[in-house]
Amino acid sequence: MARRAVSPEESRRASRSWWDRDADDYQAEHGTFLGDVDFRWCPEGLREAEAGLLGPVAGRRVLEVGCGAAAASRWLATQHAEVVALDLSGGMLRHAREAADRSGVHVPLLQADATALPLADASFDIACTAFGAVPFVADSAAVMREVYRVLRPGGRWIFAVTHPIRWIFLDDPGENGLVATHSYFDRRPYVESDESGRTTYVEQHRTLGDRIRELVAAGFTLEDLIEPEWPPGHEEIWGQWSPLRGRIFPGTAIFVAARPRS
Incomplete structure (x- = not known):
């Protein structure tokens, strides 16, 4: 484990292989919490059904x-939206197909890179992701530009990522995770490698200001920034997310942006 620079291709290759390889374990650990037909924005448990961040769908x-296993897309389909679910990982899309068969709710699935969407200009009204794509690509500004391109004027782009403040702490849900260790301004990604030195996992850090500048540079207007609070009675630990840390500082940032109408 290290904080070091990686190339965009190295990051892309690592993300695809990691999520293909980890898909089964990820669903085994988190599938019940996420559900087959549900839209949870974050480990804090905030649901789109309650938050309404997308507006009418x-x-x-x-x-x-x-999209991962596309639980959010299937929930959106039950709300009469016309949905396309996209992910880089074939392993995660396999779970999306299996969950569609279990639930009987099917949506089109597309395997593609978020920095080069194989979709027509101005072809969607809303784009969204709950911890998908944005934290894992070297050039997240390119994701913002691509989403802007495929949205119609007036379209909305809502995405959730790990709150940038979390990057100053260790990934520890306990007391060790309450001590500031890293510089908030160190934008080198978190990288894991195997014994041969091959990069196996990459997660990128951007500050709040970085994210806002990426959105504005792409042409978006930022409408809101949601920092979900840890809800009373929620005792489930998800990786570094825990009741202990969640009661003290935010774990998730949800950016609500729109493409101007003119």
């Missing part, structure tokens, strides 16, 4: 970028 074309 019935009759709207919605793109889920980095």
Whole structure:
């Protein structure tokens, strides 16, 4: 484990192989929490059914970028949205197909890179992702530009990522995770490698200001920034997310942006 620079291709290759390889374990650990037909924005448990961050979705074309097993897309389909679910990982899309067969809710699945969406200009009303794609690509500004391109004027782009403040702490849900260790301004990604030195996992850090600048540079207007609070009675630990840390500082940042109408 290290904080070091990696090339965009190295990051892309690592992300695809990691999520292909980890898909079964990820679903075994988190599948029950995420559900087959549900839209949870974050480990804090915030549901789109309660938050309504996307606005009205019935009759709207919605793109889920980095959909994983596509539980959110299936929930959107039950709300009468016309949904396309996209992910880089074939392993995660396999779980999306299996969950579709279990639930009986099917949506189109597309395997593609979020930095080069194989979709027509101005073809969607809404784009969204809950921790998909954005934290794992070297050039997240390119994701913002691509999403802007495929959205119609007035379209909305809502994405959730690990709150940038979390990057100053260790990934520890206990007391060790309450001590500031890293510089907030160190933008080198978190990298894991195997015994041969091959990069196996990459997660990128951007500050809050970086994210806002990426959105603005792409042409978006930032409408809101949601920092979900840890809800009372929620005792489930998800990796570094825990009741202990969640009661003290935010774990998730949800950016709500729109493509201007003119």
